[in-house]
Amino acid sequence: MSIRINQEACVGCLKCIKVCPGSLIKEKDKKAYIKYPKDCWGCVSCVKECKFDAIDFYLGADIGGNASTMNVTYEGDILHWKIKKSDGTVKTIDVFSKDSNKY
Amino acid sequence: MSKKLEHIVITTDVLIIGGGTAGCFAALTLSKNSNLNVVVAEKANVKRSGCLAAGVNAINAYIIEGRKPEDYVDYATKDAAGIVRHDLLLTAARKFNATTKVMEQLGLVILKDENGKYVARGNRNIKINGENFKPILTKAVEEAKRVTILNNLNITDLLVENNEAMGAIGFHISHEKVYEIRAQKVLVATGGAAGLYKPNNPGFSRHKMWYPPFNTGAGYAMGILAGAEMTSFEMRFIALRCKDTIAPTGTIAQGVGAKQVNSRGDVYEEKYGITTSERVYGTVKENQLGNGPCYLQTSKIEKEKDEELLKAYLNMAPSQTLKWIESGKNPSEQDVEIAGTEPYIVGGHTASGYWVNTKRETTIKGLYAAGDVAGGCPQKYVTGALAEGEIAALDIIDKFDATKSIQTNSSFVSKKMKEYEDILYNQSDFFTVEELEEAMQKVMDEYAGGISTHYQFNEKQLKLADEKIDQIRQMTKHVRANDMHELMFVYELKERLTVCKSVIAHLLHRKETRWHSFNENLDYPNTDEGYFKYINSILVNDELKIIVRDIIKEADYEHTN
Numbered sequence: 079m080s081i082r083i084n085q086e087a088c089v090g091c092l093k094c095i096k097v098c099p100g101s102l103i104k105e106k107d108k109k110a111y112i113k114y115p116k117d118c119w120g121c122v123s124c125v126k127e128c129k130f131d132a133i134d135f136y137l138g139a140d141i142g143g144n145a146s147t148m149n150v151t152y153e154g155d156i157l158h159w160k161i162k163k164s165d166g167t168v169k170t171i172d173v174f175s176k177d178s179n180k181y
Numbered sequence: 182m183s184k185k186l187e188h189i190v191i192t193t194d195v196l197i198i199g200g201g202t203a204g205c206f207a208a209l210t211l212s213k214n215s216n217l218n219v220v221v222a223e224k225a226n227v228k229r230s231g232c233l234a235a236g237v238n239a240i241n242a243y244i245i246e247g248r249k250p251e252d253y254v255d256y257a258t259k260d261a262a263g264i265v266r267h268d269l270l271l272t273a274a275r276k277f278n279a280t281t282k283v284m285e286q287l288g289l290v291i292l293k294d295e296n297g298k299y300v301a302r303g304n305r306n307i308k309i310n311g312e313n314f315k316p317i318l319t320k321a322v323e324e325a326k327r328v329t330i331l332n333n334l335n336i337t338d339l340l341v342e343n344n345e346a347m348g349a350i351g352f353h354i355s356h357e358k359v360y361e362i363r364a365q366k367v368l369v370a371t372g373g374a375a376g377l378y379k380p381n382n383p384g385f386s387r388h389k390m391w392y393p394p395f396n397t398g399a400g401y402a403m404g405i406l407a408g409a410e411m412t413s414f415e416m417r418f419i420a421l422r423c424k425d426t427i428a429p430t431g432t433i434a435q436g437v438g439a440k441q442v443n444s445r446g447d448v449y450e451e452k453y454g455i456t457t458s459e460r461v462y463g464t465v466k467e468n469q470l471g472n473g474p475c476y477l478q479t480s481k482i483e484k485e486k487d488e489e490l491l492k493a494y495l496n497m498a499p500s501q502t503l504k505w506i507e508s509g510k511n512p513s514e515q516d517v518e519i520a521g522t523e524p525y526i527v528g529g530h531t532a533s534g535y536w537v538n539t540k541r542e543t544t545i546k547g548l549y550a551a552g553d554v555a556g557g558c559p560q561k562y563v564t565g566a567l568a569e570g571e572i573a574a575l576d577i578i579d580k581f582d583a584t585k586s587i588q589t590n591s592s593f594v595s596k597k598m599k600e601y602e603d604i605l606y607n608q609s610d611f612f613t614v615e616e617l618e619e620a621m622q623k624v625m626d627e628y629a630g631g632i633s634t635h636y637q638f639n640e641k642q643l644k645l646a647d648e649k650i651d652q653i654r655q656m657t658k659h660v661r662a663n664d665m666h667e668l669m670f671v672y673e674l675k676e677r678l679t680v681c682k683s684v685i686a687h688l689l690h691r692k693e694t695r696w697h698s699f700n701e702n703l704d705y706p707n708t709d710e711g712y713f714k715y716i717n718s719i720l721v722n723d724e725l726k727i728i729v730r731d732i733i734k735e736a737d738y739e740h741t742n
Contacts, residue, residue, distance in 0.1 A: 099393065100225060119235075119389070120389055120500045141389055143507065163507065178310045179432070180436075181433075181493050
């Protein structure tokens with residue numbers, strides 16, 4: 079359970095550093111990096127904050143992860159969640175933020 | 182070598198420690214209803230800090246049509262086998278709906294039927310899109326007049342003179358600065374304590390837990406050390422969760438009606454009872470009987486519900502959605518394995534926390550507590566945290582005395598500053614915080630009723646736990662922090678160890694088993710009506726003194742002794 083920050087995609091806006099509820103992301107060479115990967119709660123606050131598709135969220139092998147990653151981008155009130163599976167397939171789920179949970 | 186930290190003094194009217202749900206709502210209430218200046222000290226950043234970082238998809242404490250606040254009190258009382266404060270539950274329950282309304286006005290999306298009425302989930306819940314609950318609340322606080330938010334400020338200690346709050350002291354987690362904040366009224370809203378026990382996933386995913394791993398019991402610890410009375414630390418909370426991801430089960434159990442079944446397909450929940458603790462206990466027992474693993478039987482739901490369930494989890498626990506998709510099977514194609522978590526101390530679910538009067542003032546004058554750090558009011562959840570923030574804020578406005586001056590103790594402040602500096606440049610760094618945290622969690626797991634002992638313990642084990650925790654506390658002298666963030670880690674460890682001591686003392690004094698799993702004492706396996714009492718404690722000369730109090734029936738409770 080943690081995140082990976084793609085150093086190529088990171089533009090150094092550092093918004094993720096601010097929002098992490100554990101302050102686990104730090105700055106190095108004008109880019110964000112996860113300094114304490116084992117301390118991540120998996121809340122994906124940073125993933126939601128990143129507008130540059132630079133942060134991926136994944137499940138650790140100890141909780142059954144098999145190298146798929148997930149991130150989210152916004153388009154107005156729509157959240158596009160994208161799951162890249164390890165076999166290369168991609169699944170997207172769109173959530174309209176004005177819709178309530180049905181269950 | 183020693184490093185000098187910069188000393189910054191801030192004077193305000195009201196200090197709120199912790200910018201989570203309760204703290205933010207208190208700040209908002211103070212801003213709307215008074216001219217008092219407010220400082221919110223938050224160790225991370227208020228935007229997503231606290232319990233609602235990932236979101237929440239139901240309001241779990243709501244008075245639905247046809248029900249009364251008194252019904253809620255009855256439910257919470259039964260669930261906790263009577264060890265609750267009716268005055269606290271009722272005053273919170275009366276505000277559940279009004280605080281929900283405020284959140285809706287701020288932009289929270291709530292599910293409505295064709296007549297514009299909220300759609301209930303069960304008897305006490307309504308459905309929302311709470312992915313952005315915390316950012317919505319935070320935005321309002323940021324725009325509120327006379328409220329200053331200090332992010333990345335980690336408070337370690339209260340400033341108390343003659344049993345009256347005068348402020349608090351802490352440090353910035355990236356700059357070498359100590360903040361002494363002087364205030365006439367202080368509200369503690371730091372949440373409960375996670376990370377005391379060895380977690381479900383002790384390795385790489387050690388923080389994939391139910392409760393925020395960043396809620397380290399800071400508010401409990403600073404209250405205990407300042408001599409505040411605490412209640413019900415023996416009423417631990419253990420959540421029944423989706424295994425591995427530790428995601429919530431309510432959405433599948435209540436939301437789509439999936440039953441709790443063992444590996445033989447038998448529905449076992451009725452066999453053990455349906456209180457919160459009995460649901461955990463039943464799952465433990467079924468595993469012990471060889472009937473595990475246990476599941477929520479989502480394979481019986483209609484396929485059409487899959488997509489909405491995947492979305493529901495994205496709004497509060499995205500790891501579960503990822504897990505379903507990674508596995509290649511939707512909820513309707515496989516049951517969800519469930520497990521009990523490690524025990525937590527959390528006043529929003531069980532009753533552990535500060536002993537407060539009806540207005541949420543603690544036994545230290547001018548010090549208030551709201552949300553998970555406040556005791557006596559279990560099952561308060563998010564709306565209860567909002568309600569308590571409001572109740573405390575309104576009493577602060579009522580009691581504020583503009584003519585009064587604040588006297589902080591400069592020798593205590595200097596002593597604290599030196600303590601921070603000594604840890605930063607400690608020559609003795611035999612152990613790391615991580616090593617001592619692991620040691621603490623192992624002791625609590627094995628001797629104070631953790632997962633590995635099926636949450637059970639006896640007195641001999643508890644006494645051993647107490648000795649071992651003392652030894653680990655001694656070892657914290659041999660820990661060094663290399664920067665301000667690491668200094669926070671050191672204090673988080675110390676806080677947890679302080680809370681562990683209280684948990685053990687309370688478990689030792691409730692010589693009965695009132696709640697399965699939450700307090701399963703093998704020396705006293707039955708409920709004893711002689712213990713239909715509150716177990717409270719107060720630290721006197723470094724020793725925890727236990728105070729046994731009668732159950733309070735009055736509608737309005739004030740501290741007298």
